[in-house]
Amino acid sequence: MHSTCSASAIRRTLASLTLVACATVSGACLSKPAPTAPPGGVELYTRYCAACHGANGKIAEAVTNPVTISHPEFLRAVDDQFLFDSIAYGRPGANGRGRPGSKMSAFGLDEGRVLSDDEIRLIVGYLRSWQTEPSIELEPFSSAGGDPLAGAAIYAAQCSACHGEDGWGTAGPRLAGATLQATASDAYLRHSILTGRPGTAMPSVPLSDADMADLVAFIRGLDD
Ligand code: HEC
Ligand code: HEC
Incomplete structure (x- = not known):
């Protein structure tokens, strides 16, 4: 966790140094591809998510607590913030509860951060590419007063x-x-x-x- 964290911190530092270099040596590095450009959403998804969520967003048999993140009813009912936060905060939990090894870690918290905000957005974009039904406005509802x-x-x-x-x-x-x-x-x-x-x-x-x-x-x- 910590090595990944410092690796991404170093990457961010490198990215800002590259920007400074570009700004001072005018235009010199515009023609070169940015060395720190994150891979696309598909690659990130394949690397970090597919082991549990499958190539098509249908969770692997080995993971209990299945949820189909490519399901049309799911994708049309959630906004990008829900998807972003689900990835950033994960679905962690106490050791020893739930099925071992199936809990989703937090990918975007500063402590042990694995994915940058931009990378999370790329993955959200990839999940959206699965959506087949137009997004819907949820009917307002409050459980206040419920027993x-x-x-x-x-x-x-x-x-x-x-x-x-x-x-x-x-x-x-x-x-x-x-x-x-x-x-x-x-x-x-x-x-x-x-x-x-x-x-x-x-x-x-x-x-x-x-x-x-x-x-x-x-x-x-x-x-x-
Ligand atoms: C170790 C297995 C594991 C990995 C790796 C994992 N997840 Fe999950 N994820 C789960 C489980 C299990 C749930 C269902 C919640 C629960 O039961 O705790 C879930 C829930 C979700 C949800 C919420 C779905 C809903 O209906 O609320 C989203 C979105 C999601 N994962 C996306 C991702 C993405 C994107 C990645 C890669 C960055 C990822 N997950 C990596 C296991 C994993
Ligand atoms: C026969 C089993 C079963 C029963 C009974 C059931 N559920 Fe589910 N529920 C599931 C499964 C499986 C999913 C995930 C489906 C998928 O996306 O693959 C789910 C998904 C959900 C979700 C979406 C969770 C998320 O993270 O997006 C909610 C909320 C939910 N169930 C609440 C309930 C409630 C409340 C009840 C009782 C009124 C209920 N369910 C009854 C199996 C069940």
């Missing part, structure tokens, strides 16, 4: 078999954890639950807004 105890009963009956009693995921992805809690809006959770992810195990679960508020209030309390 987490009532939500717990709905969760136990309809969700915990796949998402785990503690939200740490089994046949479905983890719903607990700081990144999802911070990046997923109530409207996104409601939309995901109502729509499901056709073609995967995630069913469409029609709930009234009152039940949905209870359920989402409960999910908000699932944390590491």
Whole structure:
């Protein structure tokens, strides 16, 4: 982690030195390709993500907590900030919880940073190239006032078999954890639950807004 961190710090320093050199020796290095130019989104994805998410964004069999990041229902419901933050902050968690080796590390935090912001943007651009449905505006929704105890009963009956009693995921992805809690809006959770992810195990679960508020209030309390 630390060597990668200092390597990228050195790369950034080199990049700014190159800029200075270009500015002083006017035009001299314009014709040369920038030595620090990051590889494209496909290459970065292949190097850092494909081992878990597969070449096509369909998570590898060996990783439990599957989530299909190329799914049309997913891509049309999230904005670029959600994708950026999911990569930058990852889906880390306590050692010993969840399946060992399947937790996504934080790729963009200064501590142990692996990818620069520009590189993360290139990967986001690559994920977007998979999108087949136009992006949608999510219907506003708030779980404020929802009763987490009532939500717990709905969760136990309809969700915990796949998402785990503690939200740490089994046949479905983890719903607990700081990144999802911070990046997923109530409207996104409601939309995901109502729509499901056709073609995967995630069913469409029609709930009234009152039940949905209870359920989402409960999910908000699932944390590491
Ligand atoms: C070690 C395995 C692993 C690696 C490597 C990995 N991920 Fe993940 N990723 C996961 C898992 C597992 C989840 C689902 C959340 C959970 O269950 O913790 C996830 C979740 C995501 C999500 C959120 C999906 C959603 O529906 O909320 C995005 C976006 C994502 N990963 C993109 C990437 C990108 C891009 C890379 C490469 C920079 C990457 N991941 C590298 C395992 C990994
Ligand atoms: C039969 C198993 C199953 C059940 C039951 C189920 N889910 Fe899922 N859920 C999944 C799977 C699998 C995915 C990921 C699908 C994919 O993208 O490949 C998912 C995805 C999700 C997502 C998107 C997560 C993200 O990071 O984008 C949310 C939110 C979610 N489920 C909530 C729920 C809730 C709440 C319930 C109960 C009302 C529920 N699910 C019931 C299997 C299930």
